[in-house]
Amino acid sequence: MKKILLVDDEQDIVETLKFVLESEGYTCYCAYNGEDGLKLAKEIIPDLMVLDIMMPKINGFKISRLLKYDAKYKNIPIIMLTARSQESDKQIGEETGADVYITKPFDLDEVLATVSRLLKEKEEN
Amino acid sequence: MAKILMVSDNNDKIKHYDEMLTGFSHDFQFASDNQMFSDIVDINMPQIIILDSDSKSIDLSQLYRKINSVKENIINITILKEDSIPPELLNISDAFLMEPVSDNVLISTINVNLRRKDALIRLATSNQNLSKSLYQLDVLYNTGSQFAATLDKEKLINIMLEGLDKALGFSVACVLTFKSDNEPLLIINSINQISDRLLEALKLRAVLNYKSLFENKEMPFELDINDLKTIKYAKNPIDDYDFSVLRYDNMLAQINLSDNFFGFVEIYRENEFTNEDTQCFHTIAQQVSMPLKNAAYIQEIQAKNKELYRLEHLKSEFVSIVSHELRTPITPLKTSLEIMLSGRAGILTPNMQKFLTIGKNNVETFQKIINDLLDMSKIEAGKMDYKFTSINMEKAIEFVKTLQNNVADEKGLKLTTKFDENFATVFADEQRIHQVLNNLLSNAIKFTKEGGNIEISTKIVDAQDIVCPECFENEIKKLNGKYVQVCVKDEGIGIEQENLAKIFDQFKQIESSLSREVGGTGLGLPIVRKILDAHNGAIWAESKLGVGSNFYFVLPVLCEKSNFWIMHKQLIQQAKVNKTKFVTLTISAKGNCIEKLMKEDNLFNGTYLNNSLLDKNENLTSLTMVIPDADRHCVDFLKRKIDAVILNDKARYGKCDIMYSYTTYPKEKD
DSSP states (O other): OOEEEEEOSOHHHHHHHHHHHHHTTOEEEEESSHHHHHHHHHHHOOSEEEEESSOSSSOHHHHHHHHHTSTTTTTSOEEEEESOOOHHHHHHHHHTTOSEEEESSOOHHHHHHHHHHHHHHHHHO | OOEEEEEOSOHHHHHHHHHHHHHTTOEEEEESSHHHHHHHHHHSOOSEEEEESOOTTSOHHHHHHHHHHHTTTOEEEEEESSSOOOGGGTTTOSEEEESSOOHHHHHHHHHHHHHHHHHHHHHHHHHHHHHHHHHHHHHHHHHHHHHHHOOOHHHHHHHHHHHHHHHHOOSEEEEEEEOTTOOEEEEEEEEEEEOHHHHHHHHHHHHHHHHHHTTTSOOSSOOOTTTOEEEEEEEEEEEEEOGGGGGSEEEEEEEEETTEEEEEEEEEESSOOOHHHHHHHHHHHHHTHHHHHHHHHHHHHHHHHHHHHHHHHHHHHHHHHHHHHHHHHHHHHHHHHHHHHTTTTSOOOHHHHHHHHHHHHHHHHHHHHHHHHHHHHHHHTTOOOOOEEEEEHHHHHHHHHHHHHHHHHHTTOEEEEEOOSSOOEEEEEHHHHHHHHHHHHHHHHHHSOTTOEEEEEEEEEEGGGOOOOGGGHHHHHTOOSEEEEEEEEOOSOOOOHHHHTTTTOHHHHHHTTHHHHHOSOSOHHHHHHHHHHHTTOEEEEEEETTTEEEEEEEEEBOOTTOHHHHHHHHHHHHHHHTTOSEEEEEEEEETTHHHHHHHHSOOSOHHHHHTEEEEEETTEEEEEEEEEOGGGTHHHHHHHHHHHHHHHHHHHHSOOOEEEEEEEEOOOOO
16 A cells, blocks of 8 residues: 655645545555654655645755655655745745645646656656 | 316416316316326326327327227327327327317317216116126026926025025025924025024024014914024135124025915125115025925825835735635635545535535636736736746647637537647747636637637737727837737627726726626736736737627747747757857846846856856946857757746846847867
């Protein structure tokens, strides 16, 4: 079973995503701030992460950068979620190593399709 | 009565004329040699010289020279012995009399010449007065035109004082004014420095003057001598004026802004003022009141503008924050509805399905409205970022058409496209162009009745061939060169002619309640227009009530015909073929765009910056970069990036003309 880590300070979003992903057969771990998210990521080493950008303490960019520079975790695909849709944010997201960038409010189908694509790509590598 | 000097060596004659002229109460003197003549002329200048040319002991030629030197101021009457005038005398003598001279003739000659001289003096004086008046008039005129040129209170007062100084030449001028916060201020301009004693005296006098102006009347401002601040300007700071100034002649004039008191000006001068001076003084003091009034208005307007700007900014900020906050709860709301609709949370009855669908559709509408509000606030704050790439217009249209196909099918509408035979490539932000097309197309779908037709067409046009309704002509004027014109044609209800020009204007829409008829926030079309503006494009519409509307927009094309791109591509090609060693790229721009680009966009990093030269002169800045290894596509890359940043910059900072040019250097021979 694939492990997916969800990190977002908005519990409702985590809740709905968790429900959908679990109904698709994934195992979900949740964190509601950046600090816990980073700790949990290192503990469980998930197969994929969904990260919000704007979070208290450690934001999504920072988590992404910290993980991508570490050989142990750099292969974890990261999906960035944010309410902001400015180009500059997208660019920063790409530079910090996030694999996909999805703007809130998102389409569930889009999220599911992206998750399965990234996992498939990871397996092939 | 006149001072008369007789020059003669004949004592009988002297005696005779002395008696005769003294009898007519003239002041008579005589000179019997050159020395005596010179002395008298130098010490006690006569009005009339009577010259006896029959004086043998006098050196006449020396005498003539002396007379010649003072001839402007005297009347010269020459008595001749015979009827021939010495040529030297022709120019210096006013009258010639032949001997024997009758007393009557001499007296009448003296009188005539005295009267003539008197008339001349009067004429000269009035000429002098006239030129003085002319000068004052000229100063008045100049001051008047200077007044018109500024709306700054302090400058206006300075101009007034300068004018008064030029026209009247005052020793001291005191101006009393009240600042906006009723703070009294006494400005003292003087030739010499004002002593401390005099300053106190002038302050006291200003207060007394002020109180006397409003005797038995209500004073517009409170004035206490302890609150009176002073500013002193002295042309000559070494010498001091003391109380003596208070004995000088002085004039005072009140300065009014229409019916309101503004202040007064008082000037002091050692010489007495004439009537003309008084008039001139009052005219200048009056002249200043009109521009001062305007200056007061301008200050008020500026303060209001500042406040408006602040409020506008606050509004944008508010809209931005509120939209963000509104968008946050939409995500779980929408996701929850989607989960239920997908059947993951359990089996749905047809009614549950129906109402959840209604809910989801409305959440999506809500989301669109918030996106519009966010877009508008970003545009207004100048924070809208565009990612420019070269995109194909036909492809963009096909993409948007696919998105809307389902909705159109549901309504039984026929969506067709008709493209120009040449493909149109534009330099644009793909997402934003999709937004433009999507907006126009969904409007067309919304308003076209079931079973109707909607057509999207493209056409490559020259700017001068574009035709549009009169109310949009200003939009078209700014265009120049080749454009792709996209037309979305619907069979909708149409738009009334008087509303046509308003549909792209957010404020007008709200004003005319047009948005209620159209639905939504009414921000869709204004946003579309702003996006097209940022792309150097334009938008307009044609409409017939009950028949339908045509929405047109144009974007500059980057077709193969564009010289610039051909030049660019050729250069790159050349660089590759010749294995060019390096290329220099020069970018020139007005203002400080380039510095801004360097700082903000991190464009010229690493190697390029090391090899670059920034050249600044006045308004044009140019940056020359030497790009090594030009054969490795790097120019192409850099060029694209610059294009994007520059267009981006244009959108953000308005006008900034940027040009660039290349020079290639062939590889050095081994």
